Amino acid sequence: MVLRKAKLAGAATVVVGIGFVGVVTLGTYAASGAPERSGELSLSGGTVPAQYRAQIQKWGALCPEISAPMLAAQLYQESGFDPSAKSPAKAFGMAQFLEGTWATYGTDGNGDGKRDIWNADDAIASAATYDCALAKDVAKVPGDRQANMLAAYNAGPYAVIQYNGVPPYRETQGYVKSIKALAVSFTAPAKAGVQLALSKEAAGAIYYAQSKLGIDYLWGGTGQAWENGRFDCSGLTRAAFESVGIELPRVANDQWYSGPHPSRDQLRPGDLVFFANDLEDPRTIHHVGIYVGGGYMIDAPHTGAKVRYDTINQRDYIGATRVTPDGAAALPNRNLNDGTITAGQGPAKS
Numbered sequence: 001m002v003l004r005k006a007k008l009a010g011a012a013t014v015v016v017g018i019g020f021v022g023v024v025t026l027g028t029y030a031a032s033g034a035p036e037r038s039g040e041l042s043l044s045g046g047t048v049p050a051q052y053r054a055q056i057q058k059w060g061a062l063c064p065e066i067s068a069p070m071l072a073a074q075l076y077q078e079s080g081f082d083p084s085a086k087s088p089a090k091a092f093g094m095a096q097f098l099e100g101t102w103a104t105y106g107t108d109g110n111g112d113g114k115r116d117i118w119n120a121d122d123a124i125a126s127a128a129t130y131d132c133a134l135a136k137d138v139a140k141v142p143g144d145r146q147a148n149m150l151a152a153y154n155a156g157p158y159a160v161i162q163y164n165g166v167p168p169y170r171e172t173q174g175y176v177k178s179i180k181a182l183a184v185s186f187t188a189p190a191k192a193g194v195q196l197a198l199s200k201e202a203a204g205a206i207y208y209a210q211s212k213l214g215i216d217y218l219w220g221g222t223g224q225a226w227e228n229g230r231f232d233c234s235g236l237t238r239a240a241f242e243s244v245g246i247e248l249p250r251v252a253n254d255q256w257y258s259g260p261h262p263s264r265d266q267l268r269p270g271d272l273v274f275f276a277n278d279l280e281d282p283r284t285i286h287h288v289g290i291y292v293g294g295g296y297m298i299d300a301p302h303t304g305a306k307v308r309y310d311t312i313n314q315r316d317y318i319g320a321t322r323v324t325p326d327g328a329a330a331l332p333n334r335n336l337n338d339g340t341i342t343a344g345q346g347p348a349k350s
Contacts, residue, residue: 041067044188044261046319048072049081050280055109055121059128065135065149069186071128073179074153076186076257077332081283083120093117095127105130141165150176181330185257185321196262196322202270204244205323209236209290209298212307217300222250231300233288236307237272240290246328253285259327261319268322269293276318285318 041060048056056075060068078096079085091098097106097117106115109125116122135149137157143165151159151166154175159167166176189196199205212223218230223239231239234252241248248255256274267273271291277284289299289310300307321327 041069042188043068043072043186046276046279046282047186047257047261049283052081052120052124055124059109059125062128063132063135065145066128066131067183067187069183070146070179071124071131072186073182074127074131075124077179077182080332083118083123094120094123095130097123097126097130101130102126105133137161147176147180150179177326178330181324181326182257184260184324185327187260189260189263196260196266198268199259199270199322199324201241201244201246201323201325202268205237205240205270206290206292206298208240208243209307212236213298213309215300215307217303217305217307219303221300231307233300236298236300237288237290241323241328246323246325248323248328249331249333252288253282254331255288255323256282256285256319256321257327257331259322259324262322264320267291267320271320271322273297273312273320274318275314275316277316279316279318282318287316291320 043053043057052075056072057068060066060071075081075094079094081094083094085094085096086092087096089098092102099117102115102117105126106117106122107125107129108115108122110119110121114122115126131149131153134152134157135145138148138152138160139145141148141160141164147166148160151172155167155169155172159169159172166173212229212231216228216230217232218227218235219232220235221227221230221232222235223229223231234248234250234255237252237255238248238250246258248258252274255272258272262268262271269292273289273291274285275287276282277286287299287301289297289312291297291312292309295311295313296309297312298307299310301310
């Protein structure tokens with residue numbers, strides 16, 4: 001992401017002229033500070049690969065206990081939207097079904113007369129079908145119906161019935177909380193003009209990133225001593241938020257899901273800004289920076305460059321994320337060797 005010298009000079013003038021506190025203050029007072037309301041639970045743009053969006057939106061309305069964003073959150077946590085995913089527990093496909101459970105709940109989602117565990121359309125439809133079957137199983141249990149359904153997905157319906165709600169299992173309670181928090185990242189704003197809540201940690205993250213200006217880029221760098229304090233793009237953003245007590249995933253396309261997604265006119269200092277090869281597929285995200293205001297970010301751009309100010313006005317800009325502690329904590333772990341999701345906390349598929 002190379003900038004002309006004039007643009008770099010402009011960025012420096014904006015930030016130095018206004019100052020760190022001024023940039024953050026301008027951003028803060030420009031926002032209403034009102035929390036986002038969920039409204040119609042449609043999918044936020046750029047959060048789901050385009051080829052799966054219609055199916056997730058369709059099947060996410062199968063029963064009242066689920067929604068398209070919640071279904072997307074489950075599929076992302078299970079496989080990262082990978083139809084060819086396999087687990088050591090012999091769970092297969094995008095929704096990570098065991099073959100025995102697939103035999104009961106497998107659904108022909110694309111109307112081709114087959115129920116294929118490896119087919120994305122069938123997996124999406126089957127995940128929703130299974131969710132709604134569980135919701136029916138625990139329909140008489142009092143409390144939050146979606147939470148009870150998610151608990152049944154993780155621990156089985158009998159545990160939910162036995163405990164008259166979400167059972168006191170640490171894994172199950174964590175699963176319910178994670179999916180509900182992660183669903184926020186997949187949810188579109190209720191209507192234009194509704195502002196997202198501001199991040200309390202934004203100023204600290206920017207302060208950390210500013211302290212690294214001028215440091216050399218290093219592919220895979222996370223700022224460790226043996227790396228001479230150098231970073232790559234996601235290493236810098238991860239370290240910046242770690243400095244304020246928020247642990248982000250290592251790679252940029254997972255950091256994308258660490259909170260809700262402000263529109264371009266809702267950007268505020270401290271938001272993460274992302275860039276992708278395919279604007280319809282978040283799996284192609286290849287770069288991330290920290291927005292500082294005035295159309296600029298701090299980023300670690302590429303080999304041979306230094307941590308610096310860059311413009312976000314680039315063709316491959318896919319969007320932004322307002323990091324939240326709950327959103328970051330909800331993200332699954334990814335195996336950095338092969339990219340597979342390693343903490344899906346999948347269903348009790350008996």
